[in-house]
Amino acid sequence: MVPIEIDGLSKEFPGDVLAVDDLDLRIESGEIFGFLGPNGAGKSTTINVLLGFVDPTAGSVSVLGQDVQGSEFAQTRHRIGVLPEGYSLYDRLSAREHVDWVARTKRADDDPDEILERVGIGDVADRRVGGFSKGMRQRLAFGMALVGDPDLLVLDEPSSGLDPTGMQEMRAIIREEAATGTTVFFSSHVLPEVEAVCDRVGIMNDGRLVAVDEIETLRDEITSSSRITLAVRSVPDELGLETLDGVTNVQVDGSEIHVDCRATTVKPRVVRYVDDRATITDIVSEEPSLEELFNRYTGDADAPDEEAPSPAEVTA
Numbered sequence: 001m002v003p004i005e006i007d008g009l010s011k012e013f014p015g016d017v018l019a020v021d022d023l024d025l026r027i028e029s030g031e032i033f034g035f036l037g038p039n040g041a042g043k044s045t046t047i048n049v050l051l052g053f054v055d056p057t058a059g060s061v062s063v064l065g066q067d068v069q070g071s072e073f074a075q076t077r078h079r080i081g082v083l084p085e086g087y088s089l090y091d092r093l094s095a096r097e098h099v100d101w102v103a104r105t106k107r108a109d110d111d112p113d114e115i116l117e118r119v120g121i122g123d124v125a126d127r128r129v130g131g132f133s134k135g136m137r138q139r140l141a142f143g144m145a146l147v148g149d150p151d152l153l154v155l156d157e158p159s160s161g162l163d164p165t166g167m168q169e170m171r172a173i174i175r176e177e178a179a180t181g182t183t184v185f186f187s188s189h190v191l192p193e194v195e196a197v198c199d200r201v202g203i204m205n206d207g208r209l210v211a212v213d214e215i216e217t218l219r220d221e222i223t224s225s226s227r228i229t230l231a232v233r234s235v236p237d238e239l240g241l242e243t244l245d246g247v248t249n250v251q252v253d254g255s256e257i258h259v260d261c262r263a264t265t266v267k268p269r270v271v272r273y274v275d276d277r278a279t280i281t282d283i284v285s286e287e288p289s290l291e292e293l294f295n296r297y298t299g300d301a302d303a304p305d306e307e308a309p310s311p312a313e314v315t316a
């Protein structure tokens with residue numbers, strides 16, 4: 001059974017807003033999938049369709065083997081752990097009461113204290129949530145998503161409000177969940193977090209999925225962005241590196257040779273080529289960051305977590 005299968009999904013909102021445009025996506029069991037895109041790209045809409053909260057305008061979506069529009073889907077929801085965007089908590093209830101409430105709704109026998117301990121707020125289990133900081137609320141919402149040992153975790157911006165330690169702890173839990181076969185689908189603007197934990201990423205832009213693959217493969221697809229710098233004792237005259245297949249640019253700066261390659265796989269050939277002609281004293285290999293990939297695929301020169309651009313400003 002494929003945990004998430006999306007075929008030709010489109011969602012149009014009134015006012016001619018095409019939030020999701022003909023999306024095909026398949027997520028495999030146990031996979032940690034990062035769903036990226038600038039503000040307004042269509043991530044939350046896709047997630048809302050996945051959870052059966054929003055009906056598609058076109059296409060079909062099946063989650064844990066069930067059509068999200070079918071009458072059986074209500075039961076399937078119990079097997080999904082969700083951390084939605086803009087979740088609400090009850091200020092007068094304690095953290096334990098929140099987890100307990102989800103456990104009862106899901107008919108799960110989890111020990112709320114164990115869950116709260118796991119997400120790092122075991123010591124405030126009895127405190128009313130009204131006085132919680134943003135990070136504490138986020139940890140609680142994440143804990144609520146973990147109730148019932150879900151087969152699928154759908155997390156919308158899970159690290160929002162978390163400090164670096166909180167992010168690390170959340171990543172560790174995500175990995176633990178995936179190791180036991182849980183599929184994790186999460187949207188994020190925090191690119192290092194995505195890079196650290198995801199098997200594959202999908203990049204949405206203006207309602208369309210503009211890239212989907214392992215980060216390494218996406219890197220390789222970005223031409224001339226993969227750079228290697230070789231320090232040599234002395235640069236030979238007429239090195240001729242430009243003629244090497246896959247090399248897109250060569251710059252010599254003193255005793256350093258900067259070489260742009262079409263793919264990371266070209267780099268070993270560059271090293272061998274130079275090694276045959278000079279004495280190499282140092283090698284520095286640079287990869288484009290996920291942020292560069294993101295900007296490249298979304299055509300957005302600004303940082304991805306800047307203020308929301310209008311849909312018209314987000315171009316493919």
Ligand SMILES: Nc1ncnc2c1ncn2[C@@H]1O[C@H](COP(=O)(O)OP(=O)(O)OP(=O)(O)O)[C@@H](O)[C@H]1O
Binds near residue numbers: 014019040044046
């Ligand atoms: N209920 C709605 N009614 C009308 N338009 C909507 C509705 N929900 C979303 N949209 C529009 O659909 C587009 C996609 O929005 P969506 O919230 O899916 O983007 P997103 O990628 O999740 O953005 P963000 O990163 O800002 O959360 C936007 O243009 C948004 O204004």
